[in-house]
Amino acid sequence: MTDDTTSVEEHLKEIVGEITTKSKVVIERGPVSFFADAVLENSPIYKDPNEARKAGLPDIPGAPTYCIGMEAWGKFPEIQSDDPPPGSPIMKAFGPLMAKGGIILHGEQEFVYHRPIFVGDVLVGEGKIVEAYQKESKGKTMTFVVTETNWVDEKTGEPVVTSLFNVIHRG
C-alpha cells in the first residue's frame, strides 16, 4: 500500500512484475490501412489484399509500429476478460511524482517481431512492468518505467509481437 512514508524507491520496487493490461484485439482491414496511411506507408500491400498476396503474405499486414495503435480500434468491449487489472501501476509510481510537477515522456520503444500482424488476426496481449528505476541527469531526477507486452495469436497461441514501452518522468 501507498502512504506518505513510502519512498519512491520502494514504490518502484513494488510495481515490478505487476500486470498493466490484459487485452484482446481484433485486427481489421480499415484501421490497419488507415494507420499505414497515418505513418505515410506508400506500399500497396497495406491497401490491397491482392498486392499483399503477390508479395507472399497471407493478407494485409500491420505497419511495423501498428502494435501501438491497434488497441484504439479493435479492443471490442464484449470480448475482454472479466478480470481486468485494477488501476494503472504506472500511475502508482508517477502519481506522487506528478503531484510535485515535471513531465512524462515516451523515452524508448522497442518491438520484437515473431511474425507480422495480419488482417483477420485476433491477438491477446498481457502487459507487465519489467523495470522501474531512477537516474540523475543534468540535475534532474529521471524515473523510468518499462512495460513489456506480449501479444499472441488467440487461435494458435504462437507469439506475434513483443512491445517494450519505456516511459520517463522528468522532475
Next chain:
Amino acid sequence: MGEQKLFFEDIKEGDSGPSRTHKLTRTDLVRYAGASGDYNPMHHDEIAAQAAGQPSVFGHGMFTMGLLGSAIEDYVGVANLKRYKVRFSRQTWPDEELTTKVVVAKKRNVDGKSLVDLDVRVVNQDGEEKVVGEATAELPSRS
C-alpha cells in the same frame, strides 16, 4: 515468408536504404492521433500546447518512429523485420523537414539465419537527431 525485396548477398556493410523526406504538417498529427488513438492535446491543440509552455503543437514520437518504420519496410520488407528499437531524443515541430536514414551496420550469420543489423535515425533539415535506433532483419539468401 514474404516480399523478397532484397537478398542477403545483395547488400554490404555501409550500404544505405532508400531515404524518405517529409515536411511535417499539423494534418499529419491529426491523422496520426485518430489512427493511433493518442489524443494527447499537446499534439493537436495549439492553445493547450502554448498554455503548457510549448511554442506550438509537436509531433507524436510514435509518428516519427512510424515514418522511419516505413523507410525500413521499403528496404527490407515488413515480414523480414525481426526487431526495431528507437530512443526519442528530441521533439518534432510542424514545418520541420524530417529525413529518414537507414544504414547497414553489420551482416551476420546466426544458426543458419542471415541477419542484417541496421542503424536507423530521423534528422531534421539542420541534421538535428529526432529519433535514433537500430533494427534487425532476416533476409533470404541466394545460397
